[in-house]
Amino acid sequence: MKQQGKRSNFSGTAGFFLANVAGAVGLGNLWGFPFKMGRGGGFPFIVVYLVAVFAVGIPIVISEYGFGRKFRVGPVRAYEAVDKKWGFVGWLHEITCILVMGFYALIVGYLMKYMCLYFLAIFGVGGFAAADGAAFFGAMISAPVEPLVWTALVLGLTYVIIRNDFARGYEKACRVLLPVLFVMLVIVAVRSCTLPGAVEGLKYMFKPNMAAFREIGFFGVFSLAVVQMWFSINIGFGTNIFLSSFMPDETNIPRQAIAIPIADMIVAMLAGLAIMPAVFAYGLDPTSGPGLLFITLKKVFDGMPGGNVFGFIFFVSAFAAGLSTSIGITGALVPIGTEHLKWSTDKATAASCLLSFVLSIPVSLGYGLLSGVHPLAWLGERFAGMDMLDSVDFLGENVFLSFGALFMVIFIGWVWKPDAVLAEVEKSGAFAWKRLWHFLLRFVAPVATFFVALTSLGIL
Numbered sequence: 001m002k003q004q005g006k007r008s009n010f011s012g013t014a015g016f017f018l019a020n021v022a023g024a025v026g027l028g029n030l031w032g033f034p035f036k037m038g039r040g041g042g043f044p045f046i047v048v049y050l051v052a053v054f055a056v057g058i059p060i061v062i063s064e065y066g067f068g069r070k071f072r073v074g075p076v077r078a079y080e081a082v083d084k085k086w087g088f089v090g091w092l093h094e095i096t097c098i099l100v101m102g103f104y105a106l107i108v109g110y111l112m113k114y115m116c117l118y119f120l121a122i123f124g125v126g127g128f129a130a131a132d133g134a135a136f137f138g139a140m141i142s143a144p145v146e147p148l149v150w151t152a153l154v155l156g157l158t159y160v161i162i163r164n165d166f167a168r169g170y171e172k173a174c175r176v177l178l179p180v181l182f183v184m185l186v187i188v189a190v191r192s193c194t195l196p197g198a199v200e201g202l203k204y205m206f207k208p209n210m211a212a213f214r215e216i217g218f219f220g221v222f223s224l225a226v227v228q229m230w231f232s233i234n235i236g237f238g239t240n241i242f243l244s245s246f247m248p249d250e251t252n253i254p255r256q257a258i259a260i261p262i263a264d265m266i267v268a269m270l271a272g273l274a275i276m277p278a279v280f281a282y283g284l285d286p287t288s289g290p291g292l293l294f295i296t297l298k299k300v301f302d303g304m305p306g307g308n309v310f311g312f313i314f315f316v317s318a319f320a321a322g323l324s325t326s327i328g329i330t331g332a333l334v335p336i337g338t339e340h341l342k343w344s345t346d347k348a349t350a351a352s353c354l355l356s357f358v359l360s361i362p363v364s365l366g367y368g369l370l371s372g373v374h375p376l377a378w379l380g381e382r383f384a385g386m387d388m389l390d391s392v393d394f395l396g397e398n399v400f401l402s403f404g405a406l407f408m409v410i411f412i413g414w415v416w417k418p419d420a421v422l423a424e425v426e427k428s429g430a431f432a433w434k435r436l437w438h439f440l441l442r443f444v445a446p447v448a449t450f451f452v453a454l455t456s457l458g459i460l
Helices: 013-024 027-039 043-071 075-082 084-122 133-142 146-162 166-193 199-206 211-215 217-232 239-244 253-281 291-303 307-340 345-365 388-416 418-428 434-456
Strands: none
Touching (some): 043 075, 043 253, 043 434, 075 239, 084 291, 133 291, 146 345, 166 253, 166 307, 211 217, 217 253, 217 434, 307 345
C-alpha cells in the first residue's frame, strides 16, 4: 500500500475498480434497474440509459474522481481546499450519507436474517419455509427489538472491516464480496431463466416495447433512465470523491469512469435475470419494489425445486451487495471525525456506525410503535402517508442528494473549473476527448442535474 501521511491508498487500479463497483452495486440495482428497464420499454430503456451514462454520468464521475484524488481528503475539506464558501456542498454529501445509512443498514440487516433463515431451512430447521411471506415479513419489521439487533450486526461488521485502515480493509472485503455476489447471481440467474414460463420475464426486460413511449411518453422513459443512472453510479453522495482520494496516481481516470458504470450495469442486468424470469414464471407482480426481495421472491423460492438452496444463494449475493455499499457510505462519514474533530480512524468509524444505528431506531420503530408517525405530513397530502423510512429516504435521496449533486456540478464546472480537473486527470496520460468532456461537464451535466433534482423532488 502506498502511504499518504497516515492514509493508505488502494493497492492499485484493480483495487480501486473493485471498491467503486462494490460501492455502486447496491440494493436499488437488485430490484430497481430490472423493474425500470421493463417499465421503460426494455431495449429502448437500455439505449436511453447508456446515452445518459456517457453524456452525463461519465463526465461527472471523471470530475469527481479527479477532484477526490487531487486533494485526498473527505468531501468537506476537498471543497474547502478550493474555496471555503463552498464547503457546504461537502456537508450536503455527508448529510445525505447519514440519512441513507439510517435505513440502509436496517434493510441490510433484513437481508442478513433472511440469508441465515434460508441456510437453516436447507436442513429443515425452523418454520421459515412454511411461513407466509407477507405475514412473516410484516411481523419481522414490526418487532421492536429484533430488526435493530440485525442492524447492529451489520454495522458491527462494517466497523471491524474498516476500523484501522479504510482502503486496506475495504479492498480486502471487496475482493471477497464482489466475486461472491457475481457467482451467486449467475447461479440463481441460470436457475431462474430455465423455469417454465421464464421467457415472459425475459421479454419484459429485453423485448423492445415501444408502447412504453405511448404509455409514459419519451419524457417518462428518459426520466426513469436518468434517475436510475444517478443512483447506480453514486453521483452526489460524496462517496466517489471519498473513494477516489485513495486512488493511486497511476490509475487512468477516464478508463475507470467508463469501466465502473458498465460493470455496475452488467451486475444490475444479471440481478434482473435472477429475479424477473422467476417472478413471471410464477405469475407474480414485478412492480412491488423493495417488497420484491422479501415477499415476492419467497413465494418464488417456496414453489421452486431446491428453493431453499437457491434462496440462500440469492440472499448471500444480496447481502454482499448491501454490505459492500454500507461499508462505502460509512467510510465517507469517517472524515467528519478524523478531519474535523481530530479523532482516530477507529473512534471516527465507531462514531459513524453508532450514528447510523441511532437513526435506524426510529426508522425501524416506524413499522411498529411509531407506525402512526408521519414526520413530513405537514408538507401536504403527498407526504401524509410516508412512514419513517420513506420520510428519511425522501430527505436523503430526494432533497439533500439532489441539491448536493446540483451544487457539485456547478462547483466543478464553473468554480474549480475543468482545467484544474484536467491537470489531475492527465497524470496518467493524455485525455483524448477532453474538449467533448469540457462541453458536457459545463453545459449538459448542469441541465441534466437540474432535471434530476426536479424529478426527484416530484416537481416534474
